Amino acid sequence: MSVIHTDKLTRRFGDIVAVRDLDLEIGAGGVVGLVGPNGSGKSTLIRVLLGLLKPSGGEATVFDAPISHPSAYAARIGALIESPAFIPSLSARTNLRSLARLRGISNARVDEVLEVVGLRDRAREPSKRFSLGMKQRLGIAAALLPDPELLMLDEPTNGLDPAGIVEIRDLLRRLGDEGRTVVVSSHLLSEIEAACDTLVMIRYGALLFSGPLRELVAQAGECIAAVPEHLEDVERLAAVFSSAGWPARVGDGRVVVTAPASTSAEVNRAAAQAGITLSALRPHEVSLEEVFLRMTGEQSGDNGRPAGAIGAEIPTTAEKSAKAKVSA
Amino acid sequence: MIRALRSELIRLRNPSTLLSGIGLMVFLGLLATTIVLVTATSGEAGGPPHANRVTLAMLEAGDGMFVGLQNFVGLLGIVALTVWAIAVTSDYSSGLIRLLVQAEPRRWRLLAGKVVALTGFTSLATLVTTAVVLVVARPIAGMAGVGTDAWTTDLLRTVVEGYVQLTLSVLLWGVVGLFVGMITRSTGIAIAIGLGYLLVFEGVLGLLLDSAARWLPGAAFGAIATGGTADMALGTAVVVSLAYVIVAFAVTVITFWRRDITA
Numbered sequence: 001m002s003v004i005h006t007d008k009l010t011r012r013f014g015d016i017v018a019v020r021d022l023d024l025e026i027g028a029g030g031v032v033g034l035v036g037p038n039g040s041g042k043s044t045l046i047r048v049l050l051g052l053l054k055p056s057g058g059e060a061t062v063f064d065a066p067i068s069h070p071s072a073y074a075a076r077i078g079a080l081i082e083s084p085a086f087i088p089s090l091s092a093r094t095n096l097r098s099l100a101r102l103r104g105i106s107n108a109r110v111d112e113v114l115e116v117v118g119l120r121d122r123a124r125e126p127s128k129r130f131s132l133g134m135k136q137r138l139g140i141a142a143a144l145l146p147d148p149e150l151l152m153l154d155e156p157t158n159g160l161d162p163a164g165i166v167e168i169r170d171l172l173r174r175l176g177d178e179g180r181t182v183v184v185s186s187h188l189l190s191e192i193e194a195a196c197d198t199l200v201m202i203r204y205g206a207l208l209f210s211g212p213l214r215e216l217v218a219q220a221g222e223c224i225a226a227v228p229e230h231l232e233d234v235e236r237l238a239a240v241f242s243s244a245g246w247p248a249r250v251g252d253g254r255v256v257v258t259a260p261a262s263t264s265a266e267v268n269r270a271a272a273q274a275g276i277t278l279s280a281l282r283p284h285e286v287s288l289e290e291v292f293l294r295m296t297g298e299q300s301g302d303n304g305r306p307a308g309a310i311g312a313e314i315p316t317t318a319e320k321s322a323k324a325k326v327s328a
Numbered sequence: 329m330i331r332a333l334r335s336e337l338i339r340l341r342n343p344s345t346l347l348s349g350i351g352l353m354v355f356l357g358l359l360a361t362t363i364v365l366v367t368a369t370s371g372e373a374g375g376p377p378h379a380n381r382v383t384l385a386m387l388e389a390g391d392g393m394f395v396g397l398q399n400f401v402g403l404l405g406i407v408a409l410t411v412w413a414i415a416v417t418s419d420y421s422s423g424l425i426r427l428l429v430q431a432e433p434r435r436w437r438l439l440a441g442k443v444v445a446l447t448g449f450t451s452l453a454t455l456v457t458t459a460v461v462l463v464v465a466r467p468i469a470g471m472a473g474v475g476t477d478a479w480t481t482d483l484l485r486t487v488v489e490g491y492v493q494l495t496l497s498v499l500l501w502g503v504v505g506l507f508v509g510m511i512t513r514s515t516g517i518a519i520a521i522g523l524g525y526l527l528v529f530e531g532v533l534g535l536l537l538d539s540a541a542r543w544l545p546g547a548a549f550g551a552i553a554t555g556g557t558a559d560m561a562l563g564t565a566v567v568v569s570l571a572y573v574i575v576a577f578a579v580t581v582i583t584f585w586r587r588d589i590t591a
Contacts, residue, residue: 052589070433085423102335
């Protein structure tokens with residue numbers, strides 16, 4: 001069953017194309033990571049799906065209902081969009097009760113969600129006294145109020161301390177395991193990697209990848225990490241590998257070469273022929289962050305967005321994933 | 329709509345909103361009543377320079393205790409305008425509007441709930457103001473030498489009539505606040521526009537338009553509070569005000585319905 005389906009979904013802000021011809025399908029259940037550089041259109045996509053923004057083109061459905069009629073599915077969705085918004089002078093409980101009234105939800109459920117996010121003991125305090133992390137928890141509690149089948153969380157771990165991040169990660173996993181669909185956008189890729197089964201990656205509003213996380217990492221190919229004996233040789237070593245036809249990048253005093261482990265001997269030989277002694281040569285497990293940086297051009301979205309013609313530079317992977325299906 | 333109303337009422341029960349809104353209205357009501365009664369003389373009595381002159385005979389009539397409120401109704405109206413505008417703009421500035429529209433995408437229900445809740449709040453504020461003025465007007469009148477014998481004649485009718493006219497007039501200012509708040513989405517700009525129009529622009533227009541100025545919103549709303557003026561009968565004032573309200577509501581609803589939530 002498709003929970004979210006988009007077909008050439010587009011949203012423009014004047015000349016800026018925030019979401020561009022997006023074809024996406026997200027199935028029921030599991031945790032889906034929505035990643036992309038700043039300004040890539042993640043929040044805009046979530047807002048369009050929630051009915052806060054009207055699309056400029058294309059179509060989309062949520063729970064098989066068109067997004068032009070969000071009231072058909074609003075009761076089945078909980079969302080946290082950007083920073084949590086509450087009335088500062090009202091207590092956490094009163095803020096949630098106000099939202100519960102709007103949704104026709106009982107006060108008992110308010111206390112339940114406060115318990116889930118660990119704010120039950122602070123429920124009487126005005127939200128203005130809350131730290132950023134506590135406000136974030138309150139925002140997640142608000143999203144959980146309708147006991148949603150689909151939870152859309154935009155940067156849910158913002159402001160949380162490491163213990164809080166782990167708690168929220170566990171909560172997301174638990175919700176996903178219960179059969180709910182959790183779409184979580186975050187720039188903390190290690191968190192996405194730890195919490196998500198599937199991934200949707202966008203840049204300039206266009207789809208870069210959509211599918212199982214392991215498939216994306218596998219797509220990046222096998223890698224070998226070569227550490228030169230002398231740190232000053234690291235750039236030269238990368239140039240040697242590149243000229244030999246192996247894509248190579250430098251990081252943390254080592255060169256990561258995209259090549260199968262079976263070519264280790266050849267890699268070692270190429271280094272030796274260039275007069276560089278290696279102190280270590282081992283298989284390298286590619287992280288989501290590395291894949292992300294490679295796919296998004298290793299550039300901040302804020303700085304990298306080309307003026308006007310947004311989305312003009314669509315990588316090959318996007319073409320390959322023109323209609324990728326995420327079955328979580 | 330009932331859910332939206334109940335949700336809005338919880339937010340309006342915020343002590344700071346209640347105390348500042350109602351407290352300010354009571355304070356201004358008392359101030360207006362005191363100024364009008366204390367500055368009363370045997371000839372012409374006190375009152376704002378641009379308003380109809382208040383005579384001692386008017387103050388000593390059956391509804392004399394409310395003359396101050398009626399003639400300074402614009403002050404109470406400004407409080408209502410501010411409260412209604414903030415009720416809209418704060419949803420945008422805090423980002424709460426995201427949660428509200430997501431929870432209830434039928435935006436007209438949200439707006440209807442807000443209008444009914446604010447109407448209740450404003451009616452309560454004018455009720456408290458009327459009650460306080462009713463209690464303190466007599467001692468002030470005594471100190472100012474204004475006769476109050478006629479005040480007890482048909483007191484209930486006078487109080488109900490005065491309250492209804494006052495509330496209706498103040499509510500109309502509130503609708504202006506809702507309209508300006510929705511258009512601007514900024515508390516500061518909304519209040520500045522509201523005050524600028526009412527305190528400055530309409531006065532200037534009044535000088536330019538002469539008798540036609542009675543058709544302007546502020547004049548029509550004021551005429552309702554006083555139960556009609558020499559320039560405009562109560563019925564005419566209600567019809568003119570209703571026309572303004574319909575236009576303001578229509579623009580507000582269409583704006584809210586069509587606008588993207590980018591807050």
